[in-house]
Amino acid sequence: MVHDLSHPVVDGMPTYPGDPPVSTDAVATHATDGYRLARLSCGTHAGTHIDAPAHILPDGRTLDEFDVSAFVRVCRRVDCRDLGPRAAITADRLPDLDALDDAVDCLAVWTGWDTHWGTPAYRDHPHLVPAAAERIADAGLAVALDTAGPDPTPPVDGAPADTASVADASSETTADGDANWPAHRAILGAGEPIVENLRNLGAVGTTFELRALPLRLDGGGSPVRAVGVER
Template identity: 50%
Template sequence: MPHADLSHPVESGMPVFPGDPPVTVDSHATMADDGYRVSAVSCGSHTGTHVDAPSHTEPEGRSLDAFPVSRFVRDAVRVDLRGHSPREAIRPADLPTVDAGAVVLWTGWDRHWGDPEYLDHPYLSPAAARHCVDHGYDVAIDALNVDPTPSEGASDNPHVTDGVGGSDNPHATADHPEASVPAHHELLGNGRLIAENLTNLDSVPARFELTALPLALAEGDGGPVRAVARWE
């Protein structure tokens, strides 16, 4: 049965959401000095390829450890959205209506990993997030965020729509520009899970099984995953 790794490696200096803890992977013990190797890893709970728990944005949301392990294995359908422009909304009409446990949004934005353009990804409109809730889909994306990410290019981009993102965002504040996360609220507030920062989606077919098992963080609001696809 074919498999594909859909995860970015965790390494020092890797991209993170603006304001999140930086990632460092340092040598703690070495073969030369200690006869074995151990690394010291410092990172946030939403580092790299990761899963968001409802408690990430919802005051009464469940943490990752409230879900059975089976919840992180989903029959997934990949949706080709590579024609979307920077900071363009993904609409309900862009999404399928099929029998699946998850939709995987293939924007192609992983090609910008490590570059400033990575922040200016397409995003899920609130109506599209509601479509996913209505059809029982969890959501995965090969970009930093299912909502618009604050960046220097946000305020004057003509593709920012639906009242989210940019300088006229009614929910954001000067101190908390990231506070407007309507797609997160729609999905996580209705018990759907979100996986972000996938990669390598060009290597999988349109239907596959997605396994994204997060680290077993007690009361985790999110956790890094090794996301793996397999198919017949």
């Protein structure tokens, strides 16, 4: 069974604060031209997408430098749905990484936050603290999430942030977000990709195959059509 884990690409869809808006403008229509063609305008990190190391690291690998097999991963799903807005996902929430099946090379963090997609609350997702991200990086695992990213996302302008929710003493972030993006840096710095803005992780099992193939770009990110395949 194959499950769609991607958000639809539509005009005005949510984007990370400061990123370009998404638009799909008609260029030709069946009524006037006999065929249909549109112009898609978006940032490379719009919607369900993948981050390459070059996204954060000046000397990091770009997407086109990866073998295509790097975008097909065996995931262990980590259930974090009990966590509230801007809660810290600490290292003790992770499974025993040494005991994972040898085939597993990605952790899929399941927060259920995709239900907030399209609302201001989507920015208030739980996030990995540096100690958790570093543990994942040390294990050589990629990360996939149903949130805007592994680090906190800045709140909607004027909205209060619950800074007390960041509970790990080793955390270098605040619940407001931090331009150092320590979780990104740990995982991308280990040469592993990050898949963000997934949806529908409840449809797959605890272990599943994630296929998230990007465009072949000389860049740090690309939208993907992510699917989960039951194992």
